[in-house]
Amino acid sequence: MSLLEVKGIEKRFGDTEVLKDISFSLEEGKALAIIGSSGSGKTTLLRCLNFLEKPDAGTISVRGKCIFDAADPATQRENEVRQKRLHFGLVFQSFNLFPQYTALENVTLAGKLRQDKSQWSAIERQGMELLERMGLGDRSGHYPHQLSGGQQQRVAIARALALQPDVLCFDEPTSALDPELTGEVLKVIRSLAEQDTTMIIVTHEMAFARDVADEVIFMDGGVIVEQGSAKEVIEHPAQERTRQFLARYAES
Amino acid sequence: MEQFTTVVGALNVSFLLNLKLFAITLLGAIPLGLVISFGSMCRFTPLRWLTRTVVWIIRGTPLMLQLYIIFFIPGMMLESGSPWPAGSSGRFLAASIMFIINYACYFSEIYRGGIQGVPVGQQEAGLVLGLTRRQIFFKVTLLQMVKRIVPPMGNEFITLVKDTSLANVISVQEIIWAGKAFFKTSHGYSGLMWPIFFTGVYFLAFSGVLTLLFDRLEKKLDYFK
Numbered sequence: 001m002s003l004l005e006v007k008g009i010e011k012r013f014g015d016t017e018v019l020k021d022i023s024f025s026l027e028e029g030k031a032l033a034i035i036g037s038s039g040s041g042k043t044t045l046l047r048c049l050n051f052l053e054k055p056d057a058g059t060i061s062v063r064g065k066c067i068f069d070a071a072d073p074a075t076q077r078e079n080e081v082r083q084k085r086l087h088f089g090l091v092f093q094s095f096n097l098f099p100q101y102t103a104l105e106n107v108t109l110a111g112k113l114r115q116d117k118s119q120w121s122a123i124e125r126q127g128m129e130l131l132e133r134m135g136l137g138d139r140s141g142h143y144p145h146q147l148s149g150g151q152q153q154r155v156a157i158a159r160a161l162a163l164q165p166d167v168l169c170f171d172e173p174t175s176a177l178d179p180e181l182t183g184e185v186l187k188v189i190r191s192l193a194e195q196d197t198t199m200i201i202v203t204h205e206m207a208f209a210r211d212v213a214d215e216v217i218f219m220d221g222g223v224i225v226e227q228g229s230a231k232e233v234i235e236h237p238a239q240e241r242t243r244q245f246l247a248r249y250a251e252s
Numbered sequence: 253m254e255q256f257t258t259v260v261g262a263l264n265v266s267f268l269l270n271l272k273l274f275a276i277t278l279l280g281a282i283p284l285g286l287v288i289s290f291g292s293m294c295r296f297t298p299l300r301w302l303t304r305t306v307v308w309i310i311r312g313t314p315l316m317l318q319l320y321i322i323f324f325i326p327g328m329m330l331e332s333g334s335p336w337p338a339g340s341s342g343r344f345l346a347a348s349i350m351f352i353i354n355y356a357c358y359f360s361e362i363y364r365g366g367i368q369g370v371p372v373g374q375q376e377a378g379l380v381l382g383l384t385r386r387q388i389f390f391k392v393t394l395l396q397m398v399k400r401i402v403p404p405m406g407n408e409f410i411t412l413v414k415d416t417s418l419a420n421v422i423s424v425q426e427i428i429w430a431g432k433a434f435f436k437t438s439h440g441y442s443g444l445m446w447p448i449f450f451t452g453v454y455f456l457a458f459s460g461v462l463t464l465l466f467d468r469l470e471k472k473l474d475y476f477k
Binding site for chain 1: 376381392395476
């Protein structure tokens with residue numbers, strides 16, 4: 001059984017159809033990269049999975065259990081949605097760390113708000129471990145503005161991992177970074193992939209997608225044009241639109 | 253010298269009334285302003301428009317006029333006469349209520365700017381982490397909003413100190429009233445001009461203290477950006 005099963009997702013903003021009949025599935029421990037030009041709907045798809053946007057049609061299932069059905073309002077109550085969000089973690093393009101909290105506090109805040117005080121020391125220990133895994137053990141007491149962009153994004157990854165989501169989503173995690181800082185973030189994501197973290201990565205880094213992802217989806221105009229193994233799609237695309245997109249990429 | 257001591261004594265007592273009005277206004281207007289700001293951002297359109305209309309009326313008319321209205325109009329409309337308790341306590345109560353409403357409307361707009369100035373990504377980050385809207389407001393948004401509103405709130409606080417004098421239009425015997433009383437006769441002295449000018453020292457001193465406090469608060473919130 002697939003860990004994640006997405007069926008027939010549709011989303012429109014006013015008259016604009018942003019997502020049309022999006023269906024795919026993801027096995028546990030696999031990494032899926034979503035590529036495509038700006039405006040192709042990749043980010044909206046990710047936001048739908050995290051319930052930041054409500055799809056107009058379609059279903060989302062995790063481990064065979066339907067957690068969202070656009071046709072069934074019972075799956076859309078705010079309190080339940082809040083619980084179901086925890087199946088997914090999201091790392092934002094612009095980090096969105098909480099500026100008034102230190103790196104460690106950013107990682108532990110949600111856990112502490114969910115558990116009572118007796119658990120807090122365990123949560124802090126786990127938070128420290130996560131920061132150490134991100135290579136930030138010595139930065140735990142720093143505030144976000146005292147960290148570089150790459151360090152901030154790694155804190156954001158630790159924050160997303162802290163709640164142990166089933167699927168970790170990345171929304172163009174390196175697009176807001178200076179080129180010399182993208183490497184450290186990609187390295188962390190690569191190591192997560194090696195540890196069989198189930199991930200969906202929206203990215204513009206084609207070489208990275210090819211090396212790290214197991215599968216690739218190419219989106220254009222709100223539809224999935226092509227999907228398959230990462231090597232296949234990026235090195236031997238079957239569709240003309242995919243070829244054109246990758247060629248444009250290779251030029252720039 | 254004896255004259256100076258007597259006048260200062262009288263001004264001290266009356267300035268306490270300004271300070272009391274200042275404190276009561278803040279106690280009422282700081283939370284009420286938050287409620288009004290939520291109203292003016294409400295997704296329910298009629299409530300949003302109602303709130304914004306009230307804010308427009310309150311901010312769009314002089315506080316002095318509002319004080320006359322709240323103190324005199326109810327008595328003219330009600331058969332039973334003025335609902336305010338007789339004497340100085342009634343006048344002070346009417347002034348307090350009007351000051352709270354007036355300042356709450358100004359505060360609400362400052363809060364609204366502060367809340368809307370916090371990037372939407374902060375709220376989304378909280379949502380994705382499974383926080384409730386309440387937790388997001390109190391644990392994520394609030395402090396960032398406070399940091400943003402400290403400078404404009406400092407302005408409002410200083411304006412409020414001086415505005416408390418307006419209460420004398422409904423005969424609250426605050427410091428300007430007390431200073432003016434020496435023009436004629438007060439505390440056994442007649443025709444003294446200097447006390448009214450001397451009241452300025454009180455306002456200057458108090459707004460100086462406020463400025464220092466706000467500077468410290470701003471520094472305290474400097475630990476994050």
